[in-house]
Amino acid sequence: MNSSEFRRRGKEMTDFVADYLDGIEGRQVYPDVQPGYLRSLVPSTAPEEPDAFEDIINDVERIIMPGAASPACTELETVMMDWLGKMLKLPEAFLAGEAGEGGGVIQGSASEATLMALLAARTKVTRRLQAASPGLTQGAIMDKLVAYSSDQAHSSVERAGLIGGVKLKAIPSDGKFAMRGSALQEAMERDKVEGLIPFFVVATLGTTSCCSFDSLLEVGPICNKEDMWLHIDAAYAGSSFICPEFRHLLNGVEFADSFNFNPHKWMLVNFDCSAMWVKKRTDLIGAFKLDPVYLKHSHQDSGLITDYRHWQLPLGRRFRSLKMWFVFRMYGVKGLQAYIRKHVQLAHEFEHLLHQDPRFEICAEVTLGLVCFRLKGSNKLNEALLERINGTKKIHLVPCHLRDKFVLRFAICSRTVESAHVRLAWEHISQLASDLLGAEKE
Numbered sequence: 001m002n003s004s005e006f007r008r009r010g011k012e013m014t015d016f017v018a019d020y021l022d023g024i025e026g027r028q029v030y031p032d033v034q035p036g037y038l039r040s041l042v043p044s045t046a047p048e049e050p051d052a053f054e055d056i057i058n059d060v061e062r063i064i065m066p067g068a069a070s071p072a073c074t075e076l077e078t079v080m081m082d083w084l085g086k087m088l089k090l091p092e093a094f095l096a097g098e099a100g101e102g103g104g105v106i107q108g109s110a111s112e113a114t115l116m117a118l119l120a121a122r123t124k125v126t127r128r129l130q131a132a133s134p135g136l137t138q139g140a141i142m143d144k145l146v147a148y149s150s151d152q153a154h155s156s157v158e159r160a161g162l163i164g165g166v167k168l169k170a171i172p173s174d175g176k177f178a179m180r181g182s183a184l185q186e187a188m189e190r191d192k193v194e195g196l197i198p199f200f201v202v203a204t205l206g207t208t209s210c211c212s213f214d215s216l217l218e219v220g221p222i223c224n225k226e227d228m229w230l231h232i233d234a235a236y237a238g239s240s241f242i243c244p245e246f247r248h249l250l251n252g253v254e255f256a257d258s259f260n261f262n263p264h265k266w267m268l269v270n271f272d273c274s275a276m277w278v279k280k281r282t283d284l285i286g287a288f289k290l291d292p293v294y295l296k297h298s299h300q301d302s303g304l305i306t307d308y309r310h311w312q313l314p315l316g317r318r319f320r321s322l323k324m325w326f327v328f329r330m331y332g333v334k335g336l337q338a339y340i341r342k343h344v345q346l347a348h349e350f351e352h353l354l355h356q357d358p359r360f361e362i363c364a365e366v367t368l369g370l371v372c373f374r375l376k377g378s379n380k381l382n383e384a385l386l387e388r389i390n391g392t393k394k395i396h397l398v399p400c401h402l403r404d405k406f407v408l409r410f411a412i413c414s415r416t417v418e419s420a421h422v423r424l425a426w427e428h429i430s431q432l433a434s435d436l437l438g439a440e441k442e
Helices: 001-024 053-067 071-086 110-132 138-142 156-166 181-193 216-225 236-244 246-252 281-288 321-355 379-392 420-440
Strands: 103-107 146-151 167-171 197-204 228-234 258-262 274-278 360-362 370-375 396-402 405-411
Touching: 001 053, 001 146, 053 071, 053 321, 071 103, 071 274, 071 321, 103 110, 110 138, 110 146, 110 156, 110 197, 110 258, 110 274, 110 281, 146 156, 146 181, 156 167, 167 181, 181 197, 181 216, 197 216, 216 228, 228 321, 236 246, 236 258, 236 321, 274 281, 321 360, 321 370, 321 420, 370 379, 370 420, 379 405, 379 420
Parallel strands: 146 167, 146 197, 197 228, 228 258
Antiparallel strands: 103 274, 258 274, 360 370, 370 405, 396 405
16 A cells, blocks of 8 residues: 555545444444354455455444444454464464364563463463472462573563563573573473472574574473473564465474464554464463453353453453454455565575675574674674664664674564665665774774
8 A cells, every 4th residue: 555545545544433423323332243243254264365445444344343342352353363373374273263272362562472471371380289289389389480481582581580470591592592402401400400390481483682593393392291381482583484485483383382473563563463372272261360240241151252351461452453354454465475575585685785795794594584793893893883873863773792792683674665775774884884994993
């Protein structure tokens, strides 16, 4: 959708909202649709090709409005999460389907998803241990619980441990900045000898610093054998898994208890929209379900509906699945795949430009849309280069530390980015590097 069409559609949406408000007295206060009505009105999978905008708007009135805001809000979310799960080729166990044990929920961020998984895992292991040893107190168990993640994991994982009141230990990553099974096993065995209780592991697919991938095929079987909850955080990289050529990066997801990524990062869905799936939704519901009388309803125990308030931290929630529905239909699966492939291609174009300049080095394998690079030289030199780049305010780079190196990160992330923008950015960086190196010699 170009800017002129956006203006036209925007005015149409304003009229749509105004017409709704003008005619609101003629609409029912309470819907007369039955739970489960929506699934039969929409396809079971996302369209491969884009749908017409007019068709989507017509479906809002035909499909959504009869159940607005309930049960349409809930039911569209369940269906959209199944659509997205199928796009990723997630194992069937993660899908809600007609009568599955798993399912998806839209969280606000990957931070919330990790915390929800940790708290659910904490409740699950506590109940299991207390069932085996009724004399054990919750405090005694909490004091011994230990969780694990790579030393490259996002800071939100550490925060989840702090909020959850459990020990979180960083597993040293290998030469490719990945958590390996042997390192996890070694740390876990050492902790068990000390009387600790390993219960939760976060594997990262596409780390923030350098887009490295923990070894799911090694870590997963260990977690299953030791009865530890495995949560996968693929906040950035997860969108790429809809492309067949990148789906292998998700191999091993079958070992996980929960999986999360952010469509608001790389799938053209506006913030906030963080997709989380669980194999057994009772693990989440069992940890957070509370039913005061003011929240009870006529379908409370029917088994026909999903109460997402039991799947998240807040009680209230927005109609976030509606924007997923629009994006999936406006682009189609093929359009979203093309968008991701273009970004990966542009990242490799920047990588190629770096290879042609002997002053620079690439610091991590370029897998998706992130390139980690630096000038050959000291950290102080690269800190000075970053200061010049961000100080001129033409482009913006965010740094990281990889081991003892200060590294610059070039991320392809704009919807409208083209090859010309990448080349312009490279020329800008190259010239600033020349200026800096020239000043160093004086």
